[in-house]
Amino acid sequence: MKAEIVATGTELLLGETLNTSAHYLTGKLSSLGIEVDYHTTVGDNSLRLEQVLRQAMDRSDLLVTTGGLGPTADDLTKELVAKVLNLQMELDQRSLNNIKEFFGRRKAPMPSSNEKQAYFPKGSKILPNPIGTAPGAIIENGGKTVIILPGPPFEMQPMFENYALPEIQRIIGPNSERMNERVLKVFGIGESALEEVLGDLMHLPDLSMALLAKRAEMHIRLVARGTVAASEKVLDALDKTETEIKRRLGDKVFGRDQETMIGIVGQILKENHLTVSTAESCTGGLLGAALTQEPGSSEFYLGGVVSYSNSLKQQLLGVNEKTLGLFGAVSEEVAKEMAEGIRTRSGSDFAVSTTGIAGPGGGSDLKPVGLVYIGFASTEKVYAQKFQFYGERESVRQLTVQAALNGIRQYMLNKERGLHIGDG
Amino acid sequence: MKAEIVATGTELLLGETLNTSAHYLTGKLSSLGIEVDYHTTVGDNSLRLEQVLRQAMDRSDLLVTTGGLGPTADDLTKELVAKVLNLQMELDQRSLNNIKEFFGRRKAPMPSSNEKQAYFPKGSKILPNPIGTAPGAIIENGGKTVIILPGPPFEMQPMFENYALPEIQRIIGPNSERMNERVLKVFGIGESALEEVLGDLMHLPDLSMALLAKRAEMHIRLVARGTVAASEKVLDALDKTETEIKRRLGDKVFGRDQETMIGIVGQILKENHLTVSTAESCTGGLLGAALTQEPGSSEFYLGGVVSYSNSLKQQLLGVNEKTLGLFGAVSEEVAKEMAEGIRTRSGSDFAVSTTGIAGPGGGSDLKPVGLVYIGFASTEKVYAQKFQFYGERESVRQLTVQAALNGIRQYMLNKERGLHIGDG
Structure with a gap:
């Protein structure tokens, strides 16, 4: 499966806001074994955005967009996705209720402009946004998939993790190859010494290893590819390599994955x-x-x-x-x-x-x-x-x-x- | 002048490396009054990179590329720019000497693969790289400009600042409008209160103002557009607005620009x-x-x-x-x-x-x-x-x-x- 990511937002083209979302999404898609071929960033300009979306849908199987879901007139992502796919826009009543509730909790009436955020291309499955007013959507159409996400990372990331990811997993199915990652964290030994100690483990057939130098520690990133069906075998390969690394490095290995x-x-x-x-x-x-x-x-x-x-x-x-x-x-x-x-x-x-x-x-x-x-x-x-x-x-x-x-x-x-x- | 930025590097499409260069370059180009319409990231894949470069040269006046200048076979940016512009590749003897010296200082012979880094599309002006072995280049061709920069930010940024920026300034000429920026830093007043106090200053004809909420301070970003010839007038507008802001906010304004x-x-x-x-x-x-x-x-x-x-x-x-x-x-x-x-x-x-x-x-x-x-x-x-x-x-x-x-x-x-x- 080939994917690409399109970010929209004029603030991304003024040097004000750094686009961290493409980086985040690429990491997540790669770990599912999905090849990401392009990132494109484009401003809130309907001609340019339409052209970029059309090109992306032509050449990729999965298109993920971020941004352009706000209540103002220059937020156009959903409308242009609908145009490119020849779909009507439809009101999602539940989303409208959620947006009204969102304002209700803040004791403010919903501005009429926010109503726009409850409209989606026909056939969308809605991705809820518990943090902001802009829900996302996933559209499966003619063998291609479009996932529409909001711009702010603190809204986009939980939406992707909780609602988009399970949909992608369903679409790619259990027989596609995933990347299973494990990070071992090390203190007290430098990059070149690590390379010497672990060199022979860096070229195993079913597992890749990379060394990443962080400010005050080294990370050893292990990646094993395998289908969900073969996950036991993959985990076994990771476990075996982890055990061998720990045997060689002793208590220099202080943690793993999210541990600090x-x-x-x-x-x-x-x-x-x-x-x-x-x-x-x-x-x-x-x-x-x-x-x-x-x-x-x-x-x-x-x-x-x-x-x-x-x-x-x-x-x-x-x-x-x-x-x-x-x-x-x-x-x-x-x-x-x-x-x-x-x-x-x-x-x-x-x-x-x-x-x-x-x-x-x-x-x-x-x-x-x-x-x-x-x-x-x-x-x-x-x-x-x-x-x-x-x-x-x-x-x-x-x-x-x-x-x-x-x-x-x-x-x-x-x-x-x-x-x-x-x-x- | 319309510009776009193309980054190449498979590591950018694996979620390993965050592309900060597009963000940096966009800020620099915007401040020169150049409109950046697109960022595109593509892997080290010759078909996809060629297609992206061709499209960019079609639709933009200025194309800035980062990455793909390394010594290995999958580093292809210069070769593909030459192909798209119908130019031959030519050896630049001075660059070759510099690369040999670079290895000489490290008491190592230059690997023959590095020779590739001294070849450029015919008609290139070379942008020196004092930090690494990959020089950059600027090519003016048929009214369009291509600037080729290395991928690592610590090589790219000084090359851009010292060698590419003066060339761009020459090309756009003194009569083009620049963006003159000033940032005032404020502590002890929130975003909405600032909006109330400064509201009437936010819509001045020759100056734009934006409020940026940082973790523990607020930034007031003033931008005045004007030609180099009119720079005194522009600075005057910035000074006047700064004085007025300080009059209203008193010692809540603690600093400016790079001050902390x-x-x-x-x-x-x-x-x-x-x-x-x-x-x-x-x-x-x-x-x-x-x-x-x-x-x-x-x-x-x-x-x-x-x-x-x-x-x-x-x-x-x-x-x-x-x-x-x-x-x-x-x-x-x-x-x-x-x-x-x-x-x-x-x-x-x-x-x-x-x-x-x-x-x-x-x-x-x-x-x-x-x-x-x-x-x-x-x-x-x-x-x-x-x-x-x-x-x-x-x-x-x-x-x-x-x-x-x-x-x-x-x-x-x-x-x-x-x-x-x-x-x-």
Whole structure:
């Protein structure tokens, strides 16, 4: 099945709005094994839009449109799809009721212009829009399918996911090949090292593997093609490869698909009923911000100190003036005193500290930009890890946050296994 | 002049890579007064790409392509442009030398496949690529112009800016109308209130105004059209409107164009040789992270406390247990004690605190989600501001950071004017 995506909206042709919808839809269609051949963006101009729609329906089996479903006169997608397919426009009474209710909930009368949003090409199956006033539609006509979606991504995406996707799955049937994707997330190993370790797995016959470098982690994307009927075999291939990757990379693999480092660390801390506190220098509060990103973080995060100046390191964390003088603020010793300082003051089970040179200035031969020490303190021991990161200021800060979270994760994993970090 | 943009690259049709180039180029072309009618994305498929190029050259005056300039066999843009325009491909010796040098600097021999990157349709003016191996080209042919650019945005953008833009300006000439843009950035007033205050300015004859809602600020985008010859008149119209907007909005306007709230606050603090410290609850470290975003922030930021738990508010900030019991953690009184606590402990000139309910849980009738108190302490006085924000957790946190920074800015502005906040 060959598909194309047409986006309409003059705002997309003025450099104001970035068209993320084509990207989103392409990913979804590709994963169903549907080949997307074209994206076209065109303004709210009836001649040009009609011509683009006509061409798309000529050359593709599936056409997905976004935008042009608003109440104003220059919103024309449904009308022009009807024209190109030689269909009448018809009122959908249920959609009209929904739009009236939408305004009712806002204690406002429905402007008469919105009535337009309840008309569709004859034979449309309506795709409801629980978020806005513009419903979408799917039209099957002469072996071709047109799916009409609204422009705003926060309306388009749930409509596609909940209502359009099942229709597409029905149309392509269970015997078409799907792309089954799995993403493994890795921290603590770079792209070229990964290529070396996993090279022989990258050319398996029934599975493709790609490495994607993200700002502070690597993603390993596995894709296996297969029909729904053969899904057990496909899942088995994915499982086997995942197991082999984990065997080679060990606990460098921290998560999968939608999982995030902070999500996983939060979960481990909650499950173990442990609390953590932070002492941040080079990250300036980013680590605390990451730990408090998700609701419910007060269950495990007590807070901490941002000791951007040496005086606050002494004042609020009890770092020894002599330690600062002898080793400097960016040192293993200070990282350890910071972590132990906040742990004893906060009464947390565990504490993490960061001190480093985020750059671009402040580096030297002995302590170059990107040098970071992360300190860890528990009731049992205090230790620090040394990192040399590369990249601009914000990358160094983000990598430091990720390494600090990963340090908590590794400590907990090793504790469960009866191993001990930092004894060396 | 009518333009269109064609992007080629199979990765753009797999949902892996987001096409940001069309967005970037459209903004640049629009600001030159050039109407962009279409964006098309097509894979590295010679039949489809040729058809798309032929159609684009038929219907537009200016065609800008991105991608398909690599060394491999499926990189076909230049070859197909030559085919459609009936031109031979010719070696550009200087480009070949540059590519060889590029590999020379990396101490690697040039693979023979890269030679392809030095061939161009006859009559091309070469656009150098200082970052990668793929030069671009501009071809003027029969009243039409084709600009060929590489795919990676970090190669495409500097090439466009430095080499393609001057050529386009030459072609359209000084008498064509340009769009002159100015963006005013506003905090502390919403979209509908702005519409009311500025409504009559939104329909001026020689200037258009648009309001753009960003996550934690509003942008007022002014656009005035005019020829280069009339640029003084155009700038005058922009200046006059800016002055009128500032007269109406006062210090709610915090910046312009590339300026950011944190950039401006940092600048004011540095200029006045003042230091600041923070005590954060609901923002969990985000305020400190914002203050330390730019290099050189240690000149004005000393650090602070993330007091996510009540015990840390008492322990590290000296917030009174009775105040917490009587008024609750989210209260004007606690915000003030937090600010004063960190100011006296850090010895900073100024301190800011945040305490609020970021949600989605934790709200009540009396203290709903989005209620935030921001405390301020200087050597002269201690006060707090109350805010009621709307939106999801991350929005409430970002709005709180912005309001805290804006509070520092307003304090400093009023001090300069001899006014005093918080006396009431």
